[in-house]
Amino acid sequence: DGGITQSPKYLFRKEGQNVTLSCEQNLNHDAMYWYRQDPGQGLRLIYYSQIVNDFQKGDIAEGYSVSREKKESFPLTVTSAQKNPTAFYLCASSIYPGSAFYEQYFGPGTRLTVT
């Protein structure tokens, strides 16, 4: 089955530690995205990538880093510089956004708790 997988579903870390969230897709999509969701808020874009080895900052990129070495993978690292890392993180993908009309498909998300 084609889709997006995020692992793990729940992640716990101590303050001051970097943590990497996994996102893999087998939809052959060119573009991938990372969003953060907080209670009472909509999704906010952290980073996105249109092609391998290229990515752009979203609205709230501070304290996060990404890589895109393979088309199917777009891991997100939450660094110790992120002041409020506890949140629900969603990964998404889409066909090349330059097409006239596309939709983003979302993974099941990872709940990160930092104490």
Place this chain on the structure above:
Amino acid sequence: AQTVTQSQPEMSVQEAETVTLSCTYDTSESDYYLFWYKQPPSRQMILVIRQEAYKQQNATENRFSVNFQKAAKSFSLKISDSQLGDAAMYFCAYRSGQGGSEKLVFGKGTKLTVNP
């Protein structure tokens, strides 16, 4: 910058009844796309319906339809014959039609409760 506003933090509906969720947006662009996403308790985001701004005809997907009022910058979602499985958070989202602009801008969501 574009903004999306959902003025109803919570809504409730009786099973089999009809409910309308509101969404307004602010943009100076003429070419854009609008979406409604559903997030059930599993937290998996699911696309419900989408609308191209250049189309005057309102989009429909089975029990889900939209009322797209471009001049008023309004994009409401109507759910007919509500079912218990419709209970979820619903997010309205905007995407620019300009080439190279890939960001989805989301509203804060409306929590829909379906009462049996």
